[in-house]
Amino acid sequence: MSHALTSRKRHLNAANGVDLGVLYTTVSAGMLLARRYLTGRGIDQEFADRYGSAFGRTAAKIYRTSNGAEPRRAWSNVNGKWRRVNGYLPTETDVLDKAFDTYPRTADYVAPELAAEPTPVEIYNKAAGHYPAQFAGITGETLRAAERAGGTEAVERFVNVHLDDLHTxxxxxxxxxxxxxxxxxxxxxxxxxxxPWDDPRVQRWMQAERGMEDYLNARDTFNAAVVDWLYDLTGTVEVSDVPRPPAPTIPEGCRVPGCVGTWHYDDMCTAPLGEVQFEGEDVSLPAELVADETGRHIVAFAYNLSSLNIRREMRDRVSAAEFTAQLRQLADAVDGAAAFLPA
Incomplete structure (x- = not known):
């Protein structure tokens, strides 16, 4: 094989190994392409992709008329495929500028307005602006009216919804x-x-600024309403003072070991397993082994009507150790009580 053929084969092998993307990008480096020009003028990419070809044809026609020749050729990656397109040198920008003013769609193009980023005041009032009115006027009578209409379950639903809203x-x-x-x-x-003070913008800003004050006032008012209802300070809801029924006799004795007899009047045996204490007065997570006519089961519960959350903060090793000790003690008690449950 001649030296010329060997050299040509080497060149062909080398060409086959070249990445086309790198090759086309290198060949077209520094040239102005229709779509890239449009986005550089502030046209959004979707518009440039949709009308770039038609705009390019307008630019090519202007180039032929002005220069009596075809535009240079370049490569452009359009939707993942490399295509031959017309390319222009930086000194030929006037051709594209004239095409921009001539092609109807670009001449009439109006850039879409970007949605303004909402301000913190707008965000707050959109999320929480309705809460002051929602909590205004809630009293113990509000809860008593709910109780007369739907019983204590209606009050419970009302309270839970408003506690969630206060937290949010x-x-x-x-x-x-x-x-x-x-x-x-x-x-x-x-x-x-x-x-002026009655300007809507001033009112929105003032409402956001006093958000924490409004929240605290609403929380205190709501808690006072719950306490009023719990103790029925107005006496408008009559509650029959019926003594509890006597505890039924359980011939075999208590159904679970360690029963304290507190709920015998409901034909139920309960044995406290332990509890985890949280911050706040009488806020805890207790667990009990319970047996009633349906069988035995373990109950863990937490309930504090006036607390928005249940938490316990630990800032040193001693307090952390006390918390983990309570958790382990409760876990061991629940594990032991599980032996009384069905498999």
């Missing part, structure tokens, strides 16, 4: 406080500075 409201106010720092806070104040 608090989170919204804390998010607002974290967002309103530095330049953001200054910009919000400049927005309302000098405007």
């Amino acid at each position: 409201w608090k989170q919204d106010t804390e998010d607002y406080d974290r967002a309103m720092v530095g330049d953001v806070d200054k910009a919000a104040r400049r927005e309302v500075q000098g405007r």
